[in-house]
Amino acid sequence: MLLKFWTGVEWLARALLCALLSAMVIVCLGQVVWRYAFNDPLIWSEELARYLFVWVGYLAAWFAWTKRAHIALDAVTYLRLPGLERACGRLVELIVLVYCGVTLHACIGFLRLTSNQPSAVLELPMSAVYAGYAAMCVLIIGDILIGWIYGARAPAPAFPQE
DSSP states (O other): OHHHHHHHHHHHHHHHHHHHHHHHHHHHHHHHHHHHTSSOOOSSHHHHHHHHHHHHHHHHHHHHHHTTOSOOOOHHHHHTOHHHHHHHHHHHHHHHHHHHHHHHHHHHHHHHHHTTOBOSSSOOBHHHHHHHHHHHHHHHHHHHHHHHHHOOOOOOOSSOOO
């Protein structure tokens, strides 16, 4: 049941990533069209595009984590020792889990601090922008824990097995 719930969360996060990326493209296109075709720049579009980019970046970082596509040192994979690869993979996951947990804790305090600070043009609470980092941390932590519980998140081997 937990795995089914988490699969739904991941699906929603991917859908949100696609929607935010699409919105960012549309806002940037609108900004260019209004600036050059109508000689009347949109005041709000640059700020919105920037904030959408922040969220897209954090959600894309989580998505890359799920595919184990981040830059990594692959010296261990050259040895072709599956036990060592698994142990190193778990160590990396533990380090990332601790890092995300600590920085998520700090981020929550920062979100409280910025909840009443409006953005310059759109007057959105800045905590809504900064919450992208918290979302990324929660998703990465969830991915690691689900992988540990169900064993469903083993990283793909770097080289095809012969």
